[in-house]
Amino acid sequence: MKGVLYGIGIGPGDPELLTLKAINAIKKSDVIVVPHAQNGYETAFEIVKDYLSDKILLKSHFYMKDNDDKRREHRLKVADDICKFLDEGKTVGFITLGDTVIYSTYMYVHKIIKDRGFKTQIIPGITSFSASAAVAEQVLCEGEDVLHIIPANREENIERFLDLPGNKVIMKSGKNITKVLNILQSKGLSENTKIIERCTMKEQRIFNSIQEFYNLAKDEQAGYFSVVLVKDNSNTMEE
């Protein structure tokens, strides 16, 4: 009997945001793969550490700066390592920050392993933009609102989609946060913008406008692990 691979979304940071399904899948797993990308390892480890005592841990390194070939090679290596365990009949849980189906590195590995005929299951997690909206007590969409999820890794994306009607979530700003906020400000959206940094983590900070961010976020790490929520004024908000 071959083992099963679980792709497990573990939410944005607060261990209480784990679902029962995620916890049960971790408990069922013999091997836990923890992805190691941009401080992500420590964060992910912190969320699930209570459930790892009897597990084989596999650290998986993904580097954002790698070129495509290097990344592909690395994913294949991780997939091979996982398949060895599956072949032995071991259950493997691959944990991923936030939601499994939203910008996760896991899905690349998932496709490789699924294509090789192994049994897989994806367990969704609380995505960082949901949790960010929750802590900021701001609705993401209501009634007839459209919602656009825009990754900041392509600057032209931000320019292009910002003018559409609908609320926007800007993800993966990372070091480009200032650039992103400058674009938003140039469009007069300072007051419509909230920046949620390290949401649901101990160091969480919420900035209720771009001005507030510039006034308060003085440190170098400002904007790191941030979600930017942009409210479209033209949306039909019922009173």
Next chain:
Amino acid sequence: MKGVLYGIGIGPGDPELLTLKAINAIKKSDVIVVPHAQNGYETAFEIVKDYLSDKILLKSHFYMKDNDDKRREHRLKVADDICKFLDEGKTVGFITLGDTVIYSTYMYVHKIIKDRGFKTQIIPGITSFSASAAVAEQVLCEGEDVLHIIPANREENIERFLDLPGNKVIMKSGKNITKVLNILQSKGLSENTKIIERCTMKEQRIFNSIQEFYNLAKDEQAGYFSVVLVKDNSNTMEE
């Protein structure tokens, strides 16, 4: 001491998709408000029934067919009922299917009660489109993909946003599912479309193309509680 209001996302149907935070908030609550809209009551009740033994239950009726005035009036009535409990120092948990910040009726009530000065907390839940993508083992967005969440309650929204680059999620199709699928088919998107009906519930069905939906979904209730996922071919998919 006034009580606290929790807005609690309980996920799309599978009780295992409850977060620990949602469960803990329900346990802390003296009063649980269960919204009653379009079979939603039974679904919501089923998810949380294990935690309700010692609770005061408040059924809240929201009717989609109500006009705006009627809805506003009803929300005020629900808010008034909740505030009475909060004034007595009782903790109130308002449960909502899926995610609290995505198309939930709760947020209207939340705003009213927050504006009256009560303490509130929002707990995010697994949204139906995340869970749908998970059960269909399809990524929602990866790399540089943009993702558009489009409610089907305005037909022109679908026409307008479908031609944008990026993957799409079409929500709230309800009785308009055939209309929605016809538009998608007319744009040659049959093979790019998956329809997930009653995701993570016992009666869940997954249709991997529009043709499959038309071939298999014969019953009248077809498409009810459905999420439509549309994959954009032009997206840069890394191999």
